[in-house]
Amino acid sequence: MQPPVISRPLEPALFARSPGLERHRVAPGGLTVVALEPGDRLQVIDLEGDQAAELLAFAGNRPALSALGLEPSPGAAFIGHLLHDGSAEAAHVGAGLARSGIDSRHLPAAAQLWPAGTPAGFSRSFSAAEALLVLVAAPGGATPVDSQLRASELRLLIQRANPRSSLAPPLPAPLGELVDEFTISPGTARDYVVSAGQTIQVIDVAGRQCSDFVAFDRRGLDAGREIDLDPTVTRTLNGNAYPGPGLFSRFYDRDxxxxxxxxxxxxxRHDTFALACTARYYEAQGYFGHANCSDNISRAVAKHGVQGRPGWPAINFFFNTGVDAHQHLTLDEPWSRPGDYVLLRAMTDLVCASSSCPDDIDPANGWQPTDIHIRVYSDKERFSIAMANRKTPDADPVLTRESGFHPGTSALTRQFVDYRGFWTPTQFDGHGTIEEYHGCREKVAVMDLSALRKFEVLGPDAEALLDHCLTRDVRKLAVGQVVYSALCYEHGGMLDDGTLLRLGADAFRWIGGEDHAGIWLREQAEKLGMKVWIKSASEQIHNIAVQGPLARELLKQMIWTPGTQPKLEELGWFRFLNGRLDDYNGAPLMVSRTGYTGELGFEIWCHPDDAMAVWNRLWELGRPLGLVPLGLHALDMLRIEAGLIFAGYEFCDQTDPFEAGIGFCVPLKTKQADFIGKDALLRRSAHPQQRLVGLELEGNEPAAHGDCVRVGRAQVGVITSATRSPVLGKNIALCRLDIGYCEPGTELEVGKLDGQQKRIRAKVAAGTVAYDPDKSRVRA
Incomplete structure (x- = not known):
């Protein structure tokens, strides 16, 4: 007799699966305050290794390190320094401590939790003997670009001795001055009034709980007109002919x-803007009389003279729906985790209603409806516009950031997109994509690429780790040299591509696109028992690309180098130098002769605090040379012409470097050392199925990413990237193609519409590089 099959999915950080466990993040160079009750257990984890940690504890206003079994450490004064740095954050924390009777001006010595040199994942645990307020800090500060001493984050895990009886974690702290707040229990809805300029926060308290939202123009209701939020108008004005998961930047009414x-x-990820759940939905499933959001909303807004409806068109926050390839509506458990929220600014006076959905018959609320919490903030509050990214499923969300160059770029454009967690310009007002493109091809262009991820790889085993993890032969890399490489999984699929810089015998810097690359490198080091640290440096190093035929002429006027480093005009391709801005006393910089445009180019790497000094100097010297700003749209044209690949387009974890068109960075014949994925890559290279090729399209109609490529009715490939090449005067594309059709000159057809009703004739080009295939310009 077999036992019943039990579902045990992996669901990191879902509160309902471990209601007694709390996670908190201590930012690099920052601190976090948590409250403990008697018997609670606190674990402090050094995620990346070699990161100091300080802790202070108070019982009421009394210092109480002994309640955690700790003693003060001489010289542990970082928390005190941090609370007196004059920042708004320090003032906020200081005010909070004052409310608990703690004078932040006269803090006792903290406890240092461990010595230097701790390995990644090192931790200590403490049990609270009494009720405590605990401050944990990750000491660190601004670090020059030529230093590798980066602060990194700590993680706090709190195991509560007496978990809350309800399946609801504590609410996150308010974001600003509150006008109103309330909790909506599952199976109910509530109305509320919001004035123009005020901000609404819809919080999923425990995670995986959807909430319907409707809104009416308050002045319209006063005049007897129901002017409500309209899904069709909203989709149309946002340029979405069909609904899709996510949110629009603005929502509109029927007028x-x-x-x-x-x-x-x-x-x-949110609803497709369908109806709130209705009585008819539950009745069709056999659940007669089941509470539903539409009826709840109708009751909530009736007091405002709004006519009830059997089904309300609503924004359904956190509801994970989609439209599949057959135009069927699909749903699954929400993506939201405890404390996730949406923040919306009212653009006119509104009457609103929000629900906490009662759906417990399908995955809509993770099978267990929980609370929704609403906060309304004063119109005096100003919040940064942001989305959130997580390094891992159980990590805290990190909001979209602005690079150190943002004051300069934002003065030239309002066209930004969240690119890997940073606001990055797409094009510039007063220039435009075509002008930016020609500026790079003919003169010189500058672009903010701070969203690239940077990791310091340090220690006696740094070279051995990187040689084991990268496809390139790292042992051949000289100090001052850069190499382009891939990171592959065991099955040969690519994790990331990027550049590796060797700063010293045991010091490297990996620059790529994936946060997970640092975690993955750390995991490999742990498996092998290596003495090496992988430290995140993305927040301490921001970078700007200076690309185009006049790039060298521009930069040689502003980069000073000591005698131990090459001059800017002497810097070779895929080499870098450590220098200063203008002179001996200028801001420290690193300049590499690298880029992503196919032109002569450089990248300047600096601390965010020095970014605007670099930006202003570039424009001061660059204007006489015709310097233009460069956005992502123009960069895409440039890199496609140059045959340069992009994550999510030319490669993913199912694509090996050969299929991605970068087989040159996998020296299977000459690299003697074993490396991750080597066996799989040997098999794949011996029996290739697909290759990346360039296509030239007939006529003026463009291809697009994801278009099918066919011979007759059979699909033999897919377009990975495509553009109209201004300098070549033709439409070109990169295509992952069946190996049997890769001979240059082979005629193919790019399918549009359904792939059958409309075709664009194309032929296979001589290579993937459409512009300057000999790379004479980039080597100039």
């Missing part, structure tokens, strides 16, 4: 007037 602006979204 096409803006009602709400999305300020923040920490989830990124």
């Amino acid at each position: 096409m007037q803006p009602m709400l602006e999305v300020v923040r979204d920490t989830v990124g």
Whole structure:
């Protein structure tokens, strides 16, 4: 007799699966305050290794390190320094401590939790003997670009001795001055009034709980008109012919007037803007009389003179729906985790209603409806516009950031997109994509690429780890040299591509696109028992690309180098130097002769605090040379012409480097050392199925990413990237193609519509590089 099959999915950080466990993040160079009750257990984890940790504890206003079994450490004064740095954050924490009777001006010595040199994942645990307020800090500060001493984050895990009886974690702290707040229990809805300029925060308290939202123009209701939020108008004005998961930047009413602006979204996946759940839905499933959001909303808004409806068109926050390839509506458990929220600014006076969905018959609320919490903030509050990213499923969300160059780029454009967690310009007002493109091809262009991820790899086993993890032969890399490489999984699929810089015998810097690359490198080091540290440096190093035929002429006027480093004009391709801005006393910089445009180019790497000094100097010297700013749209044209690949387009974890068109960075014949994925890559290279090729299209109609490529009715490939090449005067594309059709000159057809009704004739080009195939310009 077999036992019953039990579902045990892996669900990191879902509160309902471990209601007694709390996670908190201590930012690099920052601190976090948590409250403990008697018997609670606190674990402090050094995630990346070699990161100091300080802790202070108070019982009431009395120092109480002994309640955790700790003693003060001489010289542990970082917390005190941090609370007196004059920042708004320090003032906020100081005010909070004052409310508990703690004078932040006269803090006792903290406890240092461990010595230097701790390995990644090192931790200590403490049990609270009494009720405590605990401050934990990750000491660190601004670090020059030529230093590797980066602060890194700590993680706090609190195991509560007496978990809350309800399946609801504590609410996150308010974001600003509150006008109103309330909790909506599952199976209910509530109305509320919001004035223009005020901000609404819809919080999923325990995670995986959807909430329907409707809104009416308050002045319209006063005049006897129901002017409500309209899904069709909203989709149309946002340029979405069909609904899709996620949120629009603005929501409109039936008169096409803006009602709400999305300020923040920490989830990124919501409803397709369908109806709130209805009585008819539950009745069709056999659940007669089941509570439903539409009826609840009708009751909530009736007091405002709004006529009830059997089904309300609503924004359904956190509801994970989609439209499949057959135009069927699909649903699954929400992506939201405890404390996730959406922040919306009212653009006019509104009457709103929000629900906490009662659906417990399908995955809509993770099978267990929980609370929704609403907060309304004063119109005096200003919140940064942001979305959220997580390094791992159980990590805290990190809101979209602005690079050190943002004051400069934002003065030239309002066209930004969240690119890997940073606001990055797509094009510039007063220039435009075509002008930016020609500026790079003919003169010189500058672009903010701070969103690239940077990791310091340090220690006696740094070279051995990287040689084991990267496809390139790292042992051949000289100090001052850069190499392009891939990171592959065991099955040969790519994790990331990027550049590796060797700063010293045991010091490297990996620059790529994936946060997970640092975690993955750390995991490999742990498996092998290596003495090496992988430290995140993305927040301490921001970078700007200076690309184009006049790039060298521009930069040689502003980069000073000591005698131990090459001059800017002497810097070779895929080499870097450590220098200063203008002179001996200028801001420290690193300049590499690298880029992503196919032109002569450089990248400048600096601390965020020095970014605007670099930006201003570039424009001061660059204007006489015709310097233009460069956005992502123009960069895409440039890199496609140059045959340069992009994550999510030319490669993913199912694509090996050969299929991605970068087989040159996998020296299977010459690299003697074993490396991750080697066996799989040997098999794949011996029996290739697909290759990346360039296509030239006939006529003026473009291809697009994801278009099918066919011979007759059979699909033999897919377009990975495509553009109209201004300098070549033709449409070109990169295509992953069946190996049997890769001979240059082979005629193919790019399928549009359904792939059959419309075709664009194309032929296979001589290579993937459409512009300057000999790379004479980039080597100039």
